[in-house]
Amino acid sequence: MNKIITVLLTAALLSFATYADEAVSCDDGSECITIGLWDIGIAVGYGVKSNPITQFDDIPIYIIPSLAYYGEQWFFDNGNLGYSLLESENITVNMTTSFSSDSAYFSRWDPSNIFVAGGSRVSTELANSSSFWDVDDLYALNFNELEDRKVTVLGGVETFFYTRAGIFNIALAHDLLDVHSGMEAQLKWMYRLAFSQWKLELAASANWKSQEIVNYYYGVRSSENYYWNQAYNPGSATNLSLTLTTQYAINQHWELLFLAHYTDLADEIVASPLINEHSSNTFFVGVAYRF
């Protein structure tokens, strides 16, 4: 049903498809890119992405790549492929793909962890060292090895509204590979400031995940632990996030970076026996080179 809604929504928006408006300016604080040229950058430094999955290691970050190519309507931006249906001064409508952020906690080679050193490891006794849940039943504490939580590609529609109060982004996406057949929706506000060589972007977002996604990544399979397979039946969940991106341009190519990201995990996700944190944090400090 969700897939049908996504397809119908996409088809409806496609009927309004127009060519990108060449008169769109980049003077409203939004980041701009030259059409037809690859934008390649690499940042080196140190950061940590905390992993809320029980006994999974936090993920150290040493290198962050940045790779983007924008055509007249098509674009590729750090793994996201998109097509602009409408682009005007005040509004943009894109069809786009993205990767689910949840799979990154379970896989070292998830797209979100590319170029990130270290990784996660699987524990067979997830709950043994944790007092996160008030459960005395031994059956509840002993976990078999976790099954794979696969990465998937989400596809959907996103809209940007450019206003004096910032940029508002609404996105709706569905699992394209039928890994979990779930949907995600995002409401995001971004505000960008630039003065002298400094650029700051503050973003706040609410990310809704359907029951299928929450259950696929944070639910417990019967082969892993039968007790929790029966006891934990999550519904949909909404995570709340704050992001700060600070850039200081040293010259045309070099810049200093400070990135910070905080996600308040939804209660439905925190209730999972696989989770031992209420939040996930990421920070990175480094120097970046733009080719």
Add this chain to the structure above:
Amino acid sequence: MYSFINSLLPATLFCILYANSALAIDGEAAATLSLSPQFCITASEEQNCDIELLLNWHTAIPQVVCILSNYQALPKWCADSADIKALSLKVSTQEDIQFILINKLTHQTLAGAQLNITPTAEPQARRRFRNPWSLF
């Protein structure tokens, strides 16, 4: 009556077009003004085109001519004799220049030519939808 007008109208249009065509052919045969080069490509709209132009003209009958232009440094130039059939001049401009060949005595317009200034297209940019350093 209606069908008469319908048949007369195309015939009238044909006559007008034929007459214009004939005049144009006569005008072209009477005199020509050529310009080399005809185009100057600049890196941007703000950049001057600094170039040496060569104007050549031909008239059916020998006559002393003048060249008028909208280039401020050369609003009018006149040949000293009917034997002169070329003019070389340096220009520095950001805009197109129109040249008109006229008869010095009668001021009759004989031919025209234009130097076209063409700035190269600047690379287009569009909004980037993702923060370059966002991998969260």
